[in-house]
Amino acid sequence: MIHDPSGKRWLDSLDNEIQHHVEQETAENIERGMEPGEARYAALRKFGNVSNVREDTRAVWSIVWVEQLLQDIRYGVRTLQRRPWFTFVVVATIALGIGMNTGVFSVVNAALLRPLPYPDAGRLIWLSNYDQRFKHDNWVARTDYVSWRRQAQSFDKMTAYGNQDLAVVIGDQASQERVASITGDFWNLTRVRPAHGRLFASGEPNAIVLSRGLFERRLGGDARMIGKTITLNGWPFTVVGVLPKDFSFLFPQQFVNGDEVRDIDAYISIPDALMALPPAGVQHWQEATGRLGPAPFWISVVGRLKANTSVETAYAEMQTVYTRVTQQDPGPLRTHSILRFATLEEKLSGSARKPLFVLSVAAGFVLVIACANIANLLLARASTQQRDIAIRVAIGAGRLRVIRQFLTESVLLALLGCAAGIFLAHWALAILINLAPHAVPRLAEATIDGPVLCFTLGISLAAAVAFGLAPAISAWKSDVNAVLKAETTASSATPRRAQIRRMLAAAELALAIILLVGAGLMLKSFWRMNAKPPGFTPEKILVMRITLSGPQYTSWPPKQAYTEELLKTLHALPGVEAAGIDAGTLNTGVRIGGSAKEDAIFSSVRGVSPGYLRAMGIPLVEGNWPERGALFGAVVNEAFARRLPRQSSGRFLSGSILNDSIMGVVADFKTWRLDANPMPEVYVPYERLPNSRSLRIVLRTSGEAASMAPAVRKVIAEIDPTQPAYEVQTLEEALSGSIAPRRFNLFLLGAFAVAALMLALIGVYGVIAYSVEQRTREIGVRLALGARRREIVGMVVRQGMALAIGGIAVGLLIALGLTRLMTSLLYDVRSNDPWTLSLVTAGLAVTALLATAVPALKASKVDPLTALRHE
Amino acid sequence: MSTRDAEDRIELLQGTLDLLILRTLAPGPAHGHAIAKTIEHSSDDVLQVEQGSLYPALHRLLKRKWISAEDGISENNRRAKYYRLTAAGRKQLLVETTKWDKLARAIGRILRPSRQENNG
Numbered sequence: 001m002i003h004d005p006s007g008k009r010w011l012d013s014l015d016n017e018i019q020h021h022v023e024q025e026t027a028e029n030i031e032r033g034m035e036p037g038e039a040r041y042a043a044l045r046k047f048g049n050v051s052n053v054r055e056d057t058r059a060v061w062s063i064v065w066v067e068q069l070l071q072d073i074r075y076g077v078r079t080l081q082r083r084p085w086f087t088f089v090v091v092a093t094i095a096l097g098i099g100m101n102t103g104v105f106s107v108v109n110a111a112l113l114r115p116l117p118y119p120d121a122g123r124l125i126w127l128s129n130y131d132q133r134f135k136h137d138n139w140v141a142r143t144d145y146v147s148w149r150r151q152a153q154s155f156d157k158m159t160a161y162g163n164q165d166l167a168v169v170i171g172d173q174a175s176q177e178r179v180a181s182i183t184g185d186f187w188n189l190t191r192v193r194p195a196h197g198r199l200f201a202s203g204e205p206n207a208i209v210l211s212r213g214l215f216e217r218r219l220g221g222d223a224r225m226i227g228k229t230i231t232l233n234g235w236p237f238t239v240v241g242v243l244p245k246d247f248s249f250l251f252p253q254q255f256v257n258g259d260e261v262r263d264i265d266a267y268i269s270i271p272d273a274l275m276a277l278p279p280a281g282v283q284h285w286q287e288a289t290g291r292l293g294p295a296p297f298w299i300s301v302v303g304r305l306k307a308n309t310s311v312e313t314a315y316a317e318m319q320t321v322y323t324r325v326t327q328q329d330p331g332p333l334r335t336h337s338i339l340r341f342a343t344l345e346e347k348l349s350g351s352a353r354k355p356l357f358v359l360s361v362a363a364g365f366v367l368v369i370a371c372a373n374i375a376n377l378l379l380a381r382a383s384t385q386q387r388d389i390a391i392r393v394a395i396g397a398g399r400l401r402v403i404r405q406f407l408t409e410s411v412l413l414a415l416l417g418c419a420a421g422i423f424l425a426h427w428a429l430a431i432l433i434n435l436a437p438h439a440v441p442r443l444a445e446a447t448i449d450g451p452v453l454c455f456t457l458g459i460s461l462a463a464a465v466a467f468g469l470a471p472a473i474s475a476w477k478s479d480v481n482a483v484l485k486a487e488t489t490a491s492s493a494t495p496r497r498a499q500i501r502r503m504l505a506a507a508e509l510a511l512a513i514i515l516l517v518g519a520g521l522m523l524k525s526f527w528r529m530n531a532k533p534p535g536f537t538p539e540k541i542l543v544m545r546i547t548l549s550g551p552q553y554t555s556w557p558p559k560q561a562y563t564e565e566l567l568k569t570l571h572a573l574p575g576v577e578a579a580g581i582d583a584g585t586l587n588t589g590v591r592i593g594g595s596a597k598e599d600a601i602f603s604s605v606r607g608v609s610p611g612y613l614r615a616m617g618i619p620l621v622e623g624n625w626p627e628r629g630a631l632f633g634a635v636v637n638e639a640f641a642r643r644l645p646r647q648s649s650g651r652f653l654s655g656s657i658l659n660d661s662i663m664g665v666v667a668d669f670k671t672w673r674l675d676a677n678p679m680p681e682v683y684v685p686y687e688r689l690p691n692s693r694s695l696r697i698v699l700r701t702s703g704e705a706a707s708m709a710p711a712v713r714k715v716i717a718e719i720d721p722t723q724p725a726y727e728v729q730t731l732e733e734a735l736s737g738s739i740a741p742r743r744f745n746l747f748l749l750g751a752f753a754v755a756a757l758m759l760a761l762i763g764v765y766g767v768i769a770y771s772v773e774q775r776t777r778e779i780g781v782r783l784a785l786g787a788r789r790r791e792i793v794g795m796v797v798r799q800g801m802a803l804a805i806g807g808i809a810v811g812l813l814i815a816l817g818l819t820r821l822m823t824s825l826l827y828d829v830r831s832n833d834p835w836t837l838s839l840v841t842a843g844l845a846v847t848a849l850l851a852t853a854v855p856a857l858k859a860s861k862v863d864p865l866t867a868l869r870h871e
Numbered sequence: 872m873s874t875r876d877a878e879d880r881i882e883l884l885q886g887t888l889d890l891l892i893l894r895t896l897a898p899g900p901a902h903g904h905a906i907a908k909t910i911e912h913s914s915d916d917v918l919q920v921e922q923g924s925l926y927p928a929l930h931r932l933l934k935r936k937w938i939s940a941e942d943g944i945s946e947n948n949r950r951a952k953y954y955r956l957t958a959a960g961r962k963q964l965l966v967e968t969t970k971w972d973k974l975a976r977a978i979g980r981i982l983r984p985s986r987q988e989n990n991g
Contacts, residue, residue, distance in 0.1 A: 010933050010940060014926065017903055017952050021922065024904040024947065048923035056927040060934055 007061030014057055022047055068401070072408035079409060086381070087413070090374050094417025094463060096755055097370035099424030100363040102448065102456045104748070106429060108356050109455075110446035112349050116250055119191045123305040125155070126252070126347040127318065130340035137340055137347075139254065139298030142275050147325045148301065149184060154314035155303035157185035160275075162296025163253050163264060167549045169231045169722055170218050176547065176726035177214060177265035179232065180249060181295050183275055186267075189304055190247070197226040197241030203272035205293065208237040212245040214265040233294045234550030234722070237268060250442065252347060254298060260737060261438045270295045278329075290554040302344055315341050352440050354824050355745045361818075362518065362752040365511045367463060369759045372504040374467040376763055378410070379501050380770050382471040403472040410468025411461065418460035422448060425456075432744070439744035470500060498771060502803050505760075505767040509807030510814065512753075512760035513844055517815040518822060519753035520836040522746045525827040529674040529739060536617050536669055538731035541698060542705040542712065545727045548693045556690040562720065563686070563695065567609055569715050575701050575708055580612025582696040583686035590682055591655045592644060600655055601643050603680035607689035613666055615698045616731075623649040623664030626685075634660040638668045640680035657688045674739045677828070697725070705730045745825060757844070761851045768800045769855040779859055780867025789860035796859050800852025801845075808844055812837065888928045890971060891918075893956065893964040896938060900955040902945055903929065929954060937963050 022043050029039035047053070080087040115121040127148065129138040140160070149158040161182045168177045187199045196215075200207035208230065210219070219225040219239070228239050249264040271292045277285075289295050305314050322339040342350075382389075389402055426448055437444045448456075474497050532538070546566075553559050563581065570579040584607055589600030610626040613635065621638060634653050644651060651662045668678035686692070701708050709728045716725045729737075736743070772779070779792055819831040829836070895901065895909045906929075907922045932938045937960030945951035956964070 007930070007934065010930060013942075013952060016950075018923075018926065020902075020945070020949060020951055021904045021907075023949075024945070025922070027947065046922050048921035050923065053923035053926050056924075057930045060927050060930040 011058060011061065014054060018047070018050060018053065022050075068404075069408070072405050073412065075405060076409040076412045080412065086377070087416075090377060090413050091416045091420055093370045093373055093759065094414055094460070095420035095424055096759075097363075097367035097463065098418050098421030098456060098460055099428065100366050100752060100755065101360075101459055102421055102425035102452060103428045103432075104356070104359050104363040105455050106425065106446045106448055106452045107432075107440055107443060108360060109449070109452055110442045111352050111356060111440050113451070114442075114445070116345060116348075117246075117248070118189065120304060120307075121345065122343065123307075124189070124344040125303045125305060125311075125314065126340070126342045126344045127301040127303055128340040129337035131336055132338060133336045138337060140301050142270075142299055143278055143329070144325055145184075145299060145301050146275055148303075148318070148321055151321045151324070152303070152314075152318055154305055154309045154317045156306045157189045158301065158303040159184035159186040159189050160270070160299040160301050161186060161251060162270070162299045164294065164296045165545075165547050165726070166232045166294055167234075167547070167722055167724060168214075168218070168266070169234075170228075172721070173218070174722045174724045175218070176545075176724050178253075178262050179208075179266045179268060179294075180264045181268055181270045183270040183272075183299075185304075189302065192243055192247045194241035195244040196223045197239070199241055200269055202269060203275075204269050205271055206235070206237050207240045207269065208232070209241045209243060209267045210239060211243055211249075211263065211265050211267075212247075213263060215242045232266075232268065232549075234552065235293050243267075250348065251302060251344070252300060254296065254300065260740075268294070270299070287554075290551065294549070311343075348441050351741075354821075355741070356440065358518070358822055358825060359745065359748050359752075362515055362749055365515055366752050366756050366759070367459065368466075369508045369511050369756050369763070371463050371466040372508045373759050373763045373766070374413070375470045376501050376504050376766055378406075378467060378471040379474065379497055379504075380766070382406075382474055383497060406472040407464070407468045410464040410472075414460045414464035414467075417463075418456055421460075422453070422456060432748075436740045436744045439741045470504075474500070498774075501767050501770070505763045506803045506807030506810070508756075508760040508763040509804055509844065509848065510811030512756040513808050513811035513840060514815040514818060515749070515753040515756045516840045516844060517812070517819055517837060519746070519750045520840045521819060521822065521826055521829055521831065521833060522742075522749055524829045524833060524836050525825070526739075526742065526746050528828040529670075529742070532669075538735055540702075540705050541616065541700055541731035542708055543699075543727075543729060543731050543734055544697050544709075544712070544725040546695045546697065546716065546723055546725050548695065548723060550722055553693065559690070559693070560687065562723070563609075565719055566695075566697070566716065567611070569719060570697070570699060570712070571611070573699075573708075573711065573715060575703055575711075576699050577702050578611050578615035578700040580609045580615040580698050581686060582612055582698065583607040583609075583689050584692035584694055586657065586689065589655055590640075590653050590658060590680075593652050601640060601680050603640055603682050605658060605682045605684060605688075607686035607692060608683050609686055612698060613683065615700045616669070617700060618666045618669050621665045621667055622647075623662070625664060626683075633663040634658065635664045635666055635683040636662055637666055637678065637681040637683075639678045640682060641665045643680060653682065658682065658684065660684065670735065674735050698731070742825070742827075757847070761847055764800065764804060764848055765851040765854065767803070768796060768852045769858070771799070772796055772855045772859040775859075776862055776867045779862045780864045783862060784864040784868065792860045792862075793853075793856045796856035797849070797852050800856070801849065804845065804848035804852070808841060808848070812841060887971075888924065889932060890964075890967045892925070892928055892932060892954075893937065893960055893967065896954055896956045896960070897964060900941075900943070900953040902943070902951040902953050904951075906954065932960065935959075935963075 022040070025043035025046060026036075026040045029042050030036060034042065044050070116124065118124065126137075128140060130136075131138045139162075142160070145158075145160040149155075149160075152158070159182060161180050163178055163180045165176050166179045167174050168179075183202050185202070192199075194209065195212065197209075199209055215221055215225075219228070223242075226239055226241065229236050230239060231237065253261050253264075274288060274292050274295050277288055285297055305311070318341055319339055392402060393399060429446055429448070432439075433444055433446065548559055548562060553562065563583075567579060567581065570576055573579075586605045586607075587602070588605055590603050590605065591600045613620075614625065622641075623635075626633075626635060636653075649662055649664070653660055653662060666683075670676065670678065699705070699708065699712065706729075713725055713728065716723070727734075782792065783789070815837075816832055823831050891910050892906060895906050895913075901909065903925055904922075907925050910918060929938070929940075932954075933940060937957060938954050939957050940952045940954050942950055943953040
């Protein structure tokens with residue numbers, strides 16, 4: 001019993017008091033001349049039932065609603081225990097719905113809701129040049145950053161950073177690490193404190209701060225290594241400090257196509273002298289970094305607003321500063337750019353917002369379907385319990401009390417489902433993070449924490465009300481007299497209740513088809529992305545990167561010597577059928593013949609070795625292959641050729657580094673990203689891009705590509721041990737990595753759609769099977785009167801399909817509206833793709849037919865005699 | 872309850888016991904048994920209380936803070952709980968007594984209309 005705590009001190013002495021009372025009465029009786037035995041008996045009789053008194057007295061202090069709640073819970077637990085299968089099915093269904101929603105919400109929480117782990121994260125502003133032509137953020141000129149930082153009054157901190165992959169040599173071991181170069185208030189802005197040693201000052205040369213990961217990986221986590229000198233691209237750097245384990249660099253990174261976000265391994269400063277250099281060509285920059293040390297060509301800028309400055313004020317001020325700086329120093333980069341001013345959180349989560357929204361809606365649908373299913377189950381059960389309830393109401397239980405009992409049971413079920421769902425979500429999250437840690441920004445941080453638990457508990461209770469209310473209301477409205485007068489329990493299902501159940505099942509199908517259409521569209525996109533031209537066998541192609549780094553590779557001759565040696569060695573390697581390199585791309589306008597500048601075709605000009613196209617396995621459509629060991633002209637892809645009015649071969653190309661005739665046309669293919677449509681490409685000899693340092697090596701192997709990796713690494717290390725090959729993987733892996741976020745979305749949406757389909761089919765089956773059971777007698781009568789079994793099957797199936805077709809039709813209409821929101825998640829598929837819509841509709845209709853056919857066949861097997869004696 | 876002299880004795884109305892306890896405690900504190908005895912004696916043994924029912928009533932009054940309780944020594948030298956009227960209880964006694972008087976008069980008027988008319 002639950003008691004008002006203030007009653008405790010009075011109740012403690014109750015037993016003593018009662019005993020004392022009886023003794024005193026006994027004593028008085030003896031005084032009056034009774035025998036001791038008789039005196040005690042009389043006293044007890046006069047007192048009344050001691051245990052009743054004790055209980056009544058305690059009851060005075062009991063808190064009634066808690067008492068009743070406990071009673072309801074006990075009753076609910078007993079009810080659930082009596083029907084373990086029913087309980088299991090319901091709990092599993094809720095767990096599925098809750099688990100999916102919890103999982104998605106914990107990702108949403110990590111990616112969109114939880115503030116960045118930096119102080120005043122909401123005031124961090126991303127400042128950039130926004131390119132209006134290509135609709136993306138461009139990097140910032142170093143001198144612009146210097147002017148912004150000096151002039152803008154709204155910011156109290158500003159930092160510029162860039163990242164590069166550099167060869168880090170410690171002892172005689174080289175590895176490629178991602179290094180962030182920083183200047184300005186980076187340490188202050190993130191307010192990170194070193195775990196060991198110290199941080200360097202802005203502009204301090206030759207000092208490096210390591211991430212915990214690199215420190216443990218390369219220095220064995222030994223703090224005595226602070227002060228040791230290591231080399232980056234041949235430049236000596238002193239290890240001055242190590243960052244704590246929990247610090248993560250979450251700012252947007254810069255990388256070329258085909259690369260991906262990776263953890264930052266170390267931090268160095270950008271030399272002040274470099275920051276002061278005016279914008280200039282790549283050649284000039286390489287000369288400068290060769291003199292001053294490694295630094296990224298482009299930088300990004302993040303500022304922190306002053307505490308009392310509003311975003312609007314800061315934006316207005318920054319706009320003025322931006323315009324002034326641009327006018328003082330107009331350049332070719334400026335023409336299409338405007339100021340981009342966004343909170344860092346917006347910038348980071350921008351691309352994840354839409355998919356996460358779609359996934360949240362999808363998970364919500366699954367939960368609604370699950371609730372509808374459970375409501376159906378409970379409604380069916382309520383029909384059989386109706387008599388029981390009616391008796392309870394008749395003997396004086398308040399209707400409200402009965403409803404409360406129903407809701408208590410629903411809440412119990414929901415809480416069990418909630419616990420199982422949390423477990424499910426925890427397990428699913430671990431798998432997702434393991435599979436695709438960068439598919440969604442900050443996915444690795446997704447955990448089931450306080451806010452997520454609150455959310456889960458909230459939706460669980462909402463679900464309990466959602467599926468508990470329908471049976472409760474139907475219990476409320478049922479007519480006690482009618483129910484008690486009815487002869488049997490089986491015939492007590494009211495038509496209205498059956499109507500509700502059919503509507504619920506139809507709604508389930510409607511929601512399921514929306515999810516199925518969404519998943520179908522994404523699946524088709526995925527299929528379109530993965531469509532390979534014939535002969536393209538990415539699983540047999542090994543790719544890797546080398547970034548020529550170090551003072552020995554600042555000029556062209558040693559780079560060319562290295563590249564030639566590399567290609568020769570790779571060709572000689574047994575098991576290699578073809579080898580080539582891709583030395584980088586230049587995106588530029590290409591003019592055809594003597595065409596005007598305005599008619600230039602904006603294309604990617606890619607510097608490759610002659611073997612590259614063959615190693616990639618790209619079919620030649622027209623003209624000739626480039627000869628090995630010869631400087632070839634230009635090869636274009638079909639996307640480029642399509643832009644030409646007539647035959648391509650022999651046409652003369654000019655612009656930028658081009659001055660060649662087209663010698664061949666190759667098929668379009670996706671080199672590094674599966675979800676990018678092929679853009680016009682021109683292939684030229686890699687010698688045309690002498691400034692490039694980053695080489696992408698492509699090897700076509702005769703056997704299994706992945707098994708070649710160690711041998712390839714070994715021969716590359718033999719050429720120059722300070723230039724490690726990294727990101728060694730098959731092209732298939734690289735390509736599938738490029739669509740990791742899409743695969744993540746497809747996987748989740750697909751799982752949700754499958755769950756929705758199963759639940760909805762179970763729902764339809766349940767409703768039809770139950771209605772057949774209810775109508776056994778009627779079916780028996782029909783059969784006895786001469787109805788044929790075929791007609792019985794038809795009758796049941798018609799009833800089921802009327803419901804199914806209604807649900808599917810409504811669902812399709814909604815799907816047509818909703819899938820338009822998904823357009824940005826699709827690739828080469830329209831949101832109203834008739835192929836997907838009709839396939840999904842047909843599939844769902846057929847499965848729904850099967851779900852009704854089973855009970856229909858069962859109905860046709862009813863034995864009229866048994867059915868009529870049934871009750 | 873004993874049926875021997877049921878005709879002479881009257882069962883208490885629900886809630887009346889509370890009023891009687893308050894009244895009994897008005898002169899001063901008393902323990903449970905003493906309260907039961909007082910009620911029986913002062914009604915000339917007409918009111919039949921199952922003595923046990925006193926305790927739920929006492930606790931109801933405690934909960935409403937109309938009485939309080941403290942430990943004391945009873946006449947036979949044992950520790951006993953002494954109940955005492957609180958200020959709120961005293962006020963309540965007044966209210967309840969007035970209510971009771973009204974009720975008794977009203978019922979009397981219905982049961983013996985002529986006499987009521989004569990008196991009125």
